[in-house]
Amino acid sequence: MPLLELRDVRRAFRSPDGEDQLILDVPSFEVEGGQQVAIAGTSGSGKTTFLNIIAGLLAPTSGDVVWDGDVVSGMGEAKRDAWRARELGYVFQTFNLLGGYTALENVTLGMMFGPGPDRAFATSLLERLGLADRLRHRPAQLSIGQQQRVALARALANRPRLVLADEPTGNLDPRFALEALGLLRELCREQGAALICVSHDPRVLDDFGDALDFAVLNRAMAEEPQGS
Amino acid sequence: MRSLLFIVARSLRQHLLSTIITVISAGLASGLVMSVFTVSEQSRTAFTGGDIGYDAVLGAKGSQLQLVLNTVFHLETSPGNIPWSLYQEVKGRGDVRYAIPYALGDNLYGYRIVGTTREIFDVFEFQNGEKFRFQGDGQPFDEGFQEAVLGSVVAEKLGLKRGDTFRPYHGLQYMPGSAPHQELYKITGVLEPTNTANDGVIWIPIEGIFRMDGHKLAGGTEEVERGAAIPDEWKEVSAVMLKYSSPIRGKFMQDEIRRGDSATLAWPIASVLGTFFLKIGWITKVLVYVAYLVVVVAGFGLLASIYNTMNERRREFAILRALGARKQTVFSAIVLEASAIALLGSLLGYLIYGGILFGSAMIIREQTGVVLDVTSVHPSLLWTPLGMVVVGALAGVIPAIKAYSTDVARTLA
Numbered sequence: 001m002p003l004l005e006l007r008d009v010r011r012a013f014r015s016p017d018g019e020d021q022l023i024l025d026v027p028s029f030e031v032e033g034g035q036q037v038a039i040a041g042t043s044g045s046g047k048t049t050f051l052n053i054i055a056g057l058l059a060p061t062s063g064d065v066v067w068d069g070d071v072v073s074g075m076g077e078a079k080r081d082a083w084r085a086r087e088l089g090y091v092f093q094t095f096n097l098l099g100g101y102t103a104l105e106n107v108t109l110g111m112m113f114g115p116g117p118d119r120a121f122a123t124s125l126l127e128r129l130g131l132a133d134r135l136r137h138r139p140a141q142l143s144i145g146q147q148q149r150v151a152l153a154r155a156l157a158n159r160p161r162l163v164l165a166d167e168p169t170g171n172l173d174p175r176f177a178l179e180a181l182g183l184l185r186e187l188c189r190e191q192g193a194a195l196i197c198v199s200h201d202p203r204v205l206d207d208f209g210d211a212l213d214f215a216v217l218n219r220a221m222a223e224e225p226q227g228s
Numbered sequence: 229m230r231s232l233l234f235i236v237a238r239s240l241r242q243h244l245l246s247t248i249i250t251v252i253s254a255g256l257a258s259g260l261v262m263s264v265f266t267v268s269e270q271s272r273t274a275f276t277g278g279d280i281g282y283d284a285v286l287g288a289k290g291s292q293l294q295l296v297l298n299t300v301f302h303l304e305t306s307p308g309n310i311p312w313s314l315y316q317e318v319k320g321r322g323d324v325r326y327a328i329p330y331a332l333g334d335n336l337y338g339y340r341i342v343g344t345t346r347e348i349f350d351v352f353e354f355q356n357g358e359k360f361r362f363q364g365d366g367q368p369f370d371e372g373f374q375e376a377v378l379g380s381v382v383a384e385k386l387g388l389k390r391g392d393t394f395r396p397y398h399g400l401q402y403m404p405g406s407a408p409h410q411e412l413y414k415i416t417g418v419l420e421p422t423n424t425a426n427d428g429v430i431w432i433p434i435e436g437i438f439r440m441d442g443h444k445l446a447g448g449t450e451e452v453e454r455g456a457a458i459p460d461e462w463k464e465v466s467a468v469m470l471k472y473s474s475p476i477r478g479k480f481m482q483d484e485i486r487r488g489d490s491a492t493l494a495w496p497i498a499s500v501l502g503t504f505f506l507k508i509g510w511i512t513k514v515l516v517y518v519a520y521l522v523v524v525v526a527g528f529g530l531l532a533s534i535y536n537t538m539n540e541r542r543r544e545f546a547i548l549r550a551l552g553a554r555k556q557t558v559f560s561a562i563v564l565e566a567s568a569i570a571l572l573g574s575l576l577g578y579l580i581y582g583g584i585l586f587g588s589a590m591i592i593r594e595q596t597g598v599v600l601d602v603t604s605v606h607p608s609l610l611w612t613p614l615g616m617v618v619v620g621a622l623a624g625v626i627p628a629i630k631a632y633s634t635d636v637a638r639t640l641a
Contacts, residue, residue, distance in 0.1 A: 052637040055550070057637045057640075058636075058637040077555065078554050078556075081549070081552050081553065081554045081555075082552065084550075085552020090550055090551075096550070096640060097547075098547060099544075100238050100239065100544075101238055105234075109234065109235075109548075110552065112230060112231035113231060113548075113553050113554075114552055117230070154551075
């Protein structure tokens, strides 16, 4: 049984003129436990919508997201929140760190909604990512690369079974982009977590080698490219 | 719960300035409400509840309240005089334990001078069997001399001590620039503080009032020659302070006095003052309503303070939701934050309450000599902070609903 399975997942948005526009139409998609998948797609192709639906942040208009045999969209909201906190890690394109929290607090905060705060593990993750002397720094006091690494630590802090990475190198200096990606992949491997990484960065896609084409995956794109 | 407290603590820290301002606003509101209730309650108790050493006051025909305020608390003007013969009559009654005459009409820089007899030091009990005591080696005045005894507040405020002298001023109020009387009074002693209105009084022999230059005596306009005796029919007193063998005896005397038409007996004193507080009860009500209004304003201030940060915090809530925080967690965090601000405000309110209470107690003591019991605990000290927290929680509901309904995917897009 795959860890994650999408079955005929569609998502439409209502346009300002009142018409429903189909953004996402994925007939089938599967990820096995520990598998690392890269998805190549251009900006505005619906990749973020795709990840948000997997994460349960957005409900599909039709179809099912199935997690380990359970239909995610069929869970109640509270159960889905708990599932997300426990099973998923999410690396956002813009990192989405909380400005009022230190690097360590940003990492431990996510743990509070999952298995519970483990400062020692959070600290060890940040140290592993080269931020040992930045634990008490707030995001504004960190470089972009350091912020990215805090975001990686936060996504991995709950030892999730699946990590979603949305353009994880999009905001990084080319020198650090591959280093960050390498760390992410390495940590996922160590924790046995599956990884779905969507990107339009050729260096990222090359690193994975066998990236899926989002235009193929998403049939809605074949009809008319839409923004997400 | 731990995550909630963590989020709330960080948010309070992140919005420190608006947190501090809102806490101060809530503190002022809370402190004001507690102060209004406590000061009004304590004032009523202090003025009506304690033993003041007298059961009744006999004075000129008029208002009982004016008579009590004038003689017991040394406020208000004197309603007039009663003849010396009436004083002697009540003094001679078997049911009267002591009858002490007061003759008023002069002051020293605003502090009242009361002409009386030595009984004020010998038999008068200002509180539960306690008589006046002198500081150091002070002595009562000699009724045959121009001598005076000072209450502790007078001595402290005017910087006078035993052996000093002064000239009284005419009238109950001090008029700057007015000339003093000719008579020079020597201070024979200063009383220990009694925490009553008596601390603000200067006691002199009653003959001194009669003989003061410029004072007209009943039945004649002439002044009495030095050394000559004053005929009783020329003498008048402002009031006679009465202590009965049994307080209920005042009822019989009141009936007798009512049958006449020349005097008023204020009895029982606590009841007379109670009527006064009933009459001015509306002032307390207005103050309470104003205090409640301040609480409402503080509540709206709290709402505005949190609501104004909602736009910048919407993304924060979306991130929390993406990390797995439940909608209810986000909702509760906002309500808890508003409640925490209100709670901190309430704690500050206790400090503000303490300041207002001590300030009020000091002013009331200086103005009337009456001491408020600042250690007394009014129920408002419990329900005001609780009420403030409830107001805070309610103020947090609207922003919390806004946070609750945040569209996570759209906000993070």
